[in-house]
Amino acid sequence: MINLETMPLTEAVFYILISMDQPIHGYGIMQSVERMSGGRVKLAAGTLYGALNTLVEKKWITALPSAENSRKKEYQINDSGKAAVATELARLRELLENGEKVAGGWNDDEKGL
Amino acid sequence: MMKKVCKLFMAWQFEEEEQWLNQMSRQGWQLEKTNGLLYTFQQGGMDKYQYRVQMVDSLSKSGDYLQFLSEAGIEHVGTCFNGLWIYLRKQNNGEPFELFSDTTSQLHHLQKIKKQLDICKALFCVVYLLECILSLFDPHRINALCLLVFLPFLMAICHGLGTLSEKIKTLEKEKLIHD
Known part of the structure; x- marks a missing residue:
């Protein structure tokens, strides 16, 4: 049986989750993710909307009641979401360490030749 | 000036439909409204908008989605099949307009x-x-x-x-x- 909780997160989901430390609305997430990734990750609206709904259903994020004068819905990460990010970070750290152990030497080998 | 065009695209041809709408936009014809069969274009800026067509669950459920899109500068210009398909456009800012990024x-x-x-x-x-x-x-x-x-x-x-x-x-x- 696959343990869904330890499955890798998609890049979009990971960036969405870490952009939600403070309450943030949809368009704010797009801007924040683009800024954090130095312009590399541009979330498209359909992808973001689908991910937000799934994350609310999974109870990793909370949709906040919208303010009176604003129709913009805001979201914030909750404790289960934070736990998911922590699990993912541990997995990424492992990837990075193992990857660097092996591939880090590849460049030196080439230089040696 | 306005132009009405009658054209039929099947569900699996939605990408061809998008290409056609974007082609029209490059020629200065901007889609103003459509029901999926009759397309009304308004003459205005060459390549002013980029268009996308999307299947959604239903329009009653997608009101929230349309609101979400409008925050990102995406306009809803038409609907067909009782809201199953929606036509969207975004001002061309030089970057490709995509609805899905993964x-x-x-x-x-x-x-x-x-x-x-x-x-x-x-x-x-x-x-x-x-x-x-x-x-x-x-x-x-x-x-x-x-x-x-x-x-x-x-x-x-x-x-x-x-x-x-x-x-x-x-x-x-x-x-x-x-x-």
Whole structure:
């Protein structure tokens, strides 16, 4: 049986989750993710909307009641979401360490030749 | 100036439809409204908008989605099939306008279209089968409706399902390696 909780997160989901430390609305997430990734990750609206709904259903994020004068819905990460990010970070750290152990030497080998 | 064009695109041709709308935009014709068959264009800036077509759950459920899109500067210009398909546009800022930025969501969209087509195909098969059974009991029954309408339509749907399945397969293969 696959343990869904330890499955890798998609890049979009990971960036969405870490952009939600403070309450943030949809368009704010797009801007924040683009800024954090130095312009590399541009979330498209359909992808973001689908991910937000799934994350609310999974109870990793909370949709906040919208303010009176604003129709913009805001979201914030909750404790289960934070736990998911922590699990993912541990997995990424492992990837990075193992990857660097092996591939880090590849460049030196080439230089040696 | 305004221009009305009547044109038919099948569900699996939505990408061709987008290309056509963007082609019109480059020629200075901006889609103002449509019901999926009749397209009303308004003359205005060359390449002013970029267009996308999307299948959604239903318009009643997608009100929230349209609000979400408008925050990102995406306008809703038309609807067809009782809100199953929506037509969207965004001012051209030099960057490509995409609705899906990863394979997972792109795949999800294609699978949604395929599911609807599968239902259509099943319905047509049932009707066709009923016709065949009826004509067994009544040899004089002329199956013109069946031959001229149902069968070509059924074949078109099967062809469309094939096209979609190919696209889905390609994306699924890609997903084995990339996110």
